[in-house]
Amino acid sequence: xxxxxxxxxxxxxxxxxxxxxxxxxxxxxxxxxxxxxxxxxxxxxxxxxxxxxxxxxxxxxxxxxxxxxxxxxxxxxxxxxxxxxxxxxxxxxxxxxxxxxxxxxxxxxxxxxxxxxxxxx
Numbered sequence: 107x108x109x110x111x112x113x114x115x116x117x118x119x120x121x122x123x124x125x126x127x128x129x130x131x132x133x134x135x136x137x138x139x140x141x142x143x144x145x146x147x148x149x150x151x152x153x154x155x156x157x158x159x160x161x162x163x164x165x166x167x168x169x170x171x172x173x174x175x176x177x178x179x180x181x182x183x184x185x186x187x188x189x190x191x192x193x194x195x196x197x198x199x200x201x202x203x204x205x206x207x208x209x210x211x212x213x214x215x216x217x218x219x220x221x222x223x224x225x226x227x
Contacts (some may be wrong), residue, residue: 111143133174142176155179 108119113127122132133139144150155177156162164170188207204211 111145130172139174141172141174144171150176153178153180 107116110124114131115126133141151157151168151172
């Protein structure tokens with residue numbers, strides 16, 4: 107359960123709209139896209155990391171009241187619990203490399219087969 111930023115009522119964390127005040131809580135009506143909202147007197151850009159480093163391209167900047175890209179500059183961007191994306195197993199690395207370069211491997215295989223047939227005659 108979370109609280110609505112407008113009416114401060116307890117609501118389901120997956121709710122798309124607040125059932126009490128009808129404030130939109132999720133971007134584009136999708137439950138996986140949280141929508142950050144400012145209070146009545148503040149703007150999100152004052153506390154946003156992207157506004158601070160001038161990498162924000164949002165058209166309502168610096169007076170945005172809602173934003174789906176908002177990142178609080180006092181919070182760390184990455185958690186300590188992030189799963190390691192690069193596998194340490196050499197066989198897995200080889201499989202991924204061969205999948206990425208399968209066209210090149212096919213061409214090299216055809217050239218090798220052609221050379222083997224030509225040299226055997």
